[in-house]
Amino acid sequence: MKRCLFFFLIAISSACREEIRVPYITGMENKPILKFDILLPDSTTYFNTSKLETDKQIILFYYSPACPYCRAQMRDMVSHINQLKNVQLCVVTSGDFRSMKDFNSHFDIGKYPKIITGVDTGHVIARNYRVQSVPFTALFNNKQQLIGAYVGRLSNKSMREILGI
Amino acid sequence: MLYTALSKLKDYSLTREQMAMMPLLTSVAAMIAWLLPTIEIIIAVLIFLPGTRQIGLKIVTFLMVFFCIYIVYMMTYYKDLPCSCGGFLDELSWTGHLIFNGIFIILGFVAVLINRKVREARVSKGTLVSN
Numbered sequence: 274m275k276r277c278l279f280f281f282l283i284a285i286s287s288a289c290r291e292e293i294r295v296p297y298i299t300g301m302e303n304k305p306i307l308k309f310d311i312l313l314p315d316s317t318t319y320f321n322t323s324k325l326e327t328d329k330q331i332i333l334f335y336y337s338p339a340c341p342y343c344r345a346q347m348r349d350m351v352s353h354i355n356q357l358k359n360v361q362l363c364v365v366t367s368g369d370f371r372s373m374k375d376f377n378s379h380f381d382i383g384k385y386p387k388i389i390t391g392v393d394t395g396h397v398i399a400r401n402y403r404v405q406s407v408p409f410t411a412l413f414n415n416k417q418q419l420i421g422a423y424v425g426r427l428s429n430k431s432m433r434e435i436l437g438i
Numbered sequence: 439m440l441y442t443a444l445s446k447l448k449d450y451s452l453t454r455e456q457m458a459m460m461p462l463l464t465s466v467a468a469m470i471a472w473l474l475p476t477i478e479i480i481i482a483v484l485i486f487l488p489g490t491r492q493i494g495l496k497i498v499t500f501l502m503v504f505f506c507i508y509i510v511y512m513m514t515y516y517k518d519l520p521c522s523c524g525g526f527l528d529e530l531s532w533t534g535h536l537i538f539n540g541i542f543i544i545l546g547f548v549a550v551l552i553n554r555k556v557r558e559a560r561v562s563k564g565t566l567v568s569n
Contacts, residue, residue: 344455379458426452 294431297409297424299402305417306331309397311365311389314377320389322363330436331361331413335398338372342426343408344379351380353429360436364390367399412436439485439498443478446471461516477501492553499546506539 301307310319325331334350336343347364350357364382366373373392377383382390398404402411402422411422412435421435446453450471457474458467481501484494513532530538 339459341452341456341459344458345449345452348451348455 294423294427297422299411299419299422301402301419301422303418303420306333306411306413306419307397307401309393309395311363311391312370312394313389313391314374314383316370320391325361325363325389325417327417328415329359329361330415330438331363331411331417332357332432332436333363333365333398333411333413335393335402335404335407335409335411336364336366336376337407338366338368338376340407344376346408346410346426346428347376347380349429350432351382351385354385356429356433356438358387359438362388364388365393365398367393367396439478440482443475443482446475446478461512492550492557495546495550495553499543499550502539502543502546506536506543509536509539 306322306325308321308323310321312318313320332350334346336347350362366376368376370392373390377390382388393399398409398411402409404424406424408426409422409424410427410432412420412432414420414436423431453475454467454471457463457470460467463470481494481498484490485498486494509532513536
């Protein structure tokens with residue numbers, strides 16, 4: 274019985290890991306969101322971030338379509354999209370256009386017209402926010418100032434805590 | 439086996455997305471994400487209990503053979519394969535997985551044979567009732 278208990282405790286303790294939430298230093302803290310173009314899924318139109326609503330918080334989610342952690346975070350966001358209804362959500366990749374379309378299709382993002390999704394064709398996010406790995410999540414307050422950036426999967430709950438919603 | 443099962447169940451969302459990236463599993467990813475770890479836990483329990491150890495060892499060896507065939511198929515027909523393993527297995531390449539699985543298939547057969555001999559020895563000594 275003791276051996277059995279030990280076996281299960283070892284297995285459980287090694288499998289359980291809490292989310293580690295450490296802010297990532299981008300050098301852009303408290304600065305307004307960068308103005309850059311996002312190529313939209315229609316493949317012809319660009320959305321410039323200067324057109325984002327000025328009085329709303331922003332979640333900038335930068336992902337790679339082939340990254341399972343990014344996909345898990347996206348699943349989490351889509352599953353709780355109602356909790357983010359007052360936040361502007363930008364879901365952006367530097368990956369190829371086809372992969373972005375597949376990603377959108379997998380999560381049925383077309384169903385959510387408020388989500389701005391597309392390709393950062395100029396690699397502006399990676400260069401300016403010093404992104405070295407994904408998923409990368411940058412959170413902006415309603416003055417569009419960066420209040421926190423995180424590398425690694427960030428839960429919907431954590432995002433709401435940071436944004437205070 | 440229990441470790442990898444629990445790590446899959448602990449992060450169901452991640453497991454589901456990893457499974458969804460497998461070309462053959464995309465449409466059934468949500469189901470496989472809980473079915474696979476459940477089977478792994480059942481096998482772990484079967485192996486742990488002396489009375490069901492032999493059947494557990496046979497099932498796990500069969501599954502490893504099946505998984506080996508699956509890996510070879512995937513390596514042959516698909517590029518850029520994702521991996522949904524837990525712990526250090528996550529760091530292995532697919533060729534590494536194949537070698538790892540091959541070793542464990544051999545160990546599985548050896549374990550089945552050893553366990554059979556142990557059971558036969560116990561039966562002959564009268565410490566275990568044959569079934």
